[in-house]
Amino acid sequence: MSEATVICIVGAGPMGSSVLERICSGAAVRRDWTGKRLDIHIVDPYVVEGGSIWRSSQDRNLWMNTLPDSVGLFTDETVECDGPINPGPTLWQWIEASREADRASDQAREKSRVSKRDRWPARFLMGEYITWFRARAAQTAPDWVRVIEHRAKVLDITRGHSPGRPEHVWLSGRKSPLECDRVVLAQGNLPVLPDGNELAMCAQASNLGASYVHPRHVVDESFDHVRAGASLLLRGLGLSFIDQVQVLTVGRGGKFVRTPEGRLTYAPSGREPRLFATSRSGVPLGPVPVYKFDRPPLLPDNMAVTDKAVRAALGEPATAFERLTLLIVAEIELSYLREISSLAGASESAWQSQADSYLLQMRETGELPDTPTCPRVNDEPFTPRSFDKPMAGQSFESTAALQDWMIDYISGSIKRVLSPASSPQRAMLRALSRSEAVLRRHYLQSQGEAAPLVRSLQDLRHKRQIMAGGPPWPRLEQLIALCRAGVLTFLGPSDAFEFVPEAGMPFRLTPSALGRSFGFLHAVESRIPAPGVENADDSLRSRMWERGEIIDRSFWRTGSTGRAGLQYLTTNGDGNPLSATGEYILTRHVVGGNTSVVVPPGLPRVRTNSGVLRFTDRVAQALLRSLEDPTSE
Template identity: 30%
Template sequence: MRPQLVIVGAGPRGAGLLERLAANAPELYAGRGLDIHLVDPHPPGGGRIWRQEQSPLLWMNSHAEDVTMFTDDTVPMDGPVREGPTLHEWAAVDGRTFAGRQLQGRYLRWFYERAVAGLPPDVTVRHHPRRALRISGPREGRQQVWLEGRARPLLADLVILALGHLDAEPGAEQAGLAAHAREHGLVHLPPDFTADSDLSALRPGEPVLVRGFGLAFVDLMVLLTEGRGGRYEGDAYRPSGREPVLYVGSRRGVPYHSKIGYDWTGDRPPLPRFFGPAEVEALLARPGGHDFRRDVWPLVAKELGFAHYHRLFTAHPGRTAMSWADFEEKYAAASDPAETGALVDAAVPDPADRLDLAALDHPLAGVRYASHDDFQDGLRGYIEADLGRRHDPSFSADLGVFLGLLSVYGQLVRLGNLGSWWHGFFSCLASGPPGPRLRQMLALSRAGLLRFVGADMAVTAEDGVFRASSPTVPGFSVDARALVEARLPEPALGRTRDSLLRELRADGAAETPEGLLRVDPADGRILDGAGHPHPRRFALGPYTDARTPGAFTRPRTGGPAFRQNDGTARAVLSLVKELTR
């Protein structure tokens, strides 16, 4: 009988796995035959998030030249490099364009079809447009993958879960807010993928509380303004009259930082420098394990500082007070943050040129405004300053930090469980909105359709309404009949609506304290409670403790997801080869 491989999830991660299977098959599995079954109710390539059937108003948050599905020689992997076009090369668009998600969906579909075409002729691929409900079967035997609406399971020698973002049952807070909404006839939209949310209940002219200031909010903002017939004329917004008034806040109280609007020139910082494979190996070898804040973060902070100051000293030496060689030697020798801080104060005269990670993470910490209107002016000034800095190459040390963040992430995925804070911090600095979206925020704010609430936004359900407040503006609060949680659901196994993952959890698959599925970082095999890898089940994606920034990446930045795909593909091909002997 021909060996059978089932891949659950046919979006960018599943397509990337197919490409790596095709690239590695000549070396590891030539001429043996294999049937691959892709299980996903959404079209292969784009999957749910990048499907072509969504609003043309929604963009990617990366330049087209910074999006690729192809490996290059910067990816640390054992398989062969198979280069290919970036999104902008494939679509023949300006590389600085922020492409629409529909275009990205077409690119991903083309990539999927190319990956399938690259498989050996004796390997078949079949797409099953259904949901996978559960997996059964003995550890050492064939697995059964049960599909929605199908009486008999797919038989699989190996199963790879390549799921993306998942829906979740509400936690205690969200359940309480939903109950209040039902009791008083309010509108409560829980965390969700914004393009899938029904926004029709948000009424024109009425206040809507929005908790979350990241990319989900940007989508919401677009769909409730341009999506309702408004338009931008220069720096002004012309409303259609169908827009609600958005009151937005979050933990930080500010939007994610703008995408950087200039290209790299000159030498890149030699990364990794202070947080590379040797440091990761040392952390993994610790008998008592490692703690992120105590053991990992100091190394990460030193690496990001190195990337920042390397760029500052080499590209803008006139703003420094010592030579790079002298600074680098002292920076490497500094043994604690106080010593590093004293060195930076002496070597970098202007505070605007110093890297302050705490201020970047909590820009409104301790900041108070006398009135709500004062805060509107203050935050508009903050956004304008951010736009100015992120589009000014004289502050290109920020781009050095961006490269440092990518390098760090590539190392962190090997450590497994990191907690939730790091991913939010990374997204805020490295995965923010296009500059034009922030300019649109400013226009909506000036038009009175977007109001800023502040940091540590609190929402209560009382007096038959939802009420929002923030310590940023003491004494201010706003009431509304509608509340939108503008963020994706947390990927916790205990609350996921995905029955397959719930069944895995019930069957003994291990999870982190945050509820992520534990996997072997080397090849993605699912671990049990004793830390033993399952011989036939693999998992990759944001619901695992080896999650990466995304299934595709910026060219020539190491591509952590590509490395994972390659490791899993090679392990799978080797295991299937063993099974056919």
């Protein structure tokens, strides 16, 4: 048998593990690989735990944000890909199959809790599922394929000089490199370095017995230094905030208890800090949906975000993003109004006349028309133009009054997500999905060169997050209990805070809804770090950046820190990274949400023609083809 071909995959999370399975299954059916040997190295400090984010050793109180029967890493018949379809169990099916066999205490208790498809599992179970999936891919691969795992960190990748071994991968704890034919970077969203202001603030706060934490993944954080009763400001009300609250409450011994009347309450342990929360919008993200349409949508096709309208917007590059934003908001509003009109008993002809007038006025003025008068149904509080800023213009006489308002707001979001009745909110989500499909199609046709489309796709995702990108609804119910117990205080919207070293409480915040100043001993940026390239806290990424072997495509936005918002590795459709010389490095591939290839965020969804699995398969098949054709290097 000939000398082995060597591939190295950097990262053992969902993306890296999926690429491994796609390479193994693809090579098995390719005749050109008959009689050859293939060694696949997979490197990750958490290789035995499912990768960094999903590591199986993380806090057991942290939940996934998706139901177990909706996610899985196996391809199914809906996935359109060149590689073979290899069905396998979803996360739920794996939990069911392994429940009786697993006797370990933590695993057994959690699998027992997730006894139904509509229970959100702890995140560590996803890490175990990923590890099992990767082991199965290795076990079912042809006998001439060998998978070697390394519990190590990749420090650098350099260009080799030996023929056929162009990539040298340097690992921690190893003096000589792995000499490889191809490398796949599947590191996911890496942590980012704090900027100069953050570093200075962190150092000064530490000298005062206070602390500042810049954006980080919660699995990399420790709050051991925060004492019971200390005031702690959480800046952000998304998924990171939810996780941090869990760590700082039930993670410190507190318990949620339901009364005989059905109200959820919180029994403090006495070890919790005093938590204060704020964000730009001032409210937690809406709960992740659990409902389905019980009938076809009333507006199945786009009316504003059409192919013709998108092409026209892109024809004016200077204003393309603004025009696309106008179209998206119009699409959301029309879907909302269509649903409301139907529920209010309006006729089809009356609705069509209203919609035609709306679209005509928008085209003539280039602005959104005045919202047509429409009855409110079931006191529906959503409006398409303000759902992402529900506290705009709000003011409260006291902190207690704001807490009452917030409890009502959160209760309403839970009620909507659990309501079996059709909701206009669902119609708005459908409109976002339809619009995203149209923009993604144009993005692919543009070969990734239309920056306004990428910005618009990011904006669509942001709107979806605000409406329904939050935690499972039970987590929001827990926020209400924490608020009533006095452990958590909402402060409403704010953009920035002050650091006043000479003050006893060095972090100062004046929320617009309250009009007075608050002081805090600790401050935490409760948000996942935005994708970074030049500021990534990773030696491999930094060295590749410095040598010009990767470049970024940046989309700037002004945040509370004033730093660049989004930076993506620039690649082609096969994941080959673009270098500073303008050439693609064909012996390397990059996969993940941190590239310029737009893929749906999160884990692969089953029976949805998963964009994640389509992309990992495309990269795997391109890699195998390049090894069959020596001229591709």
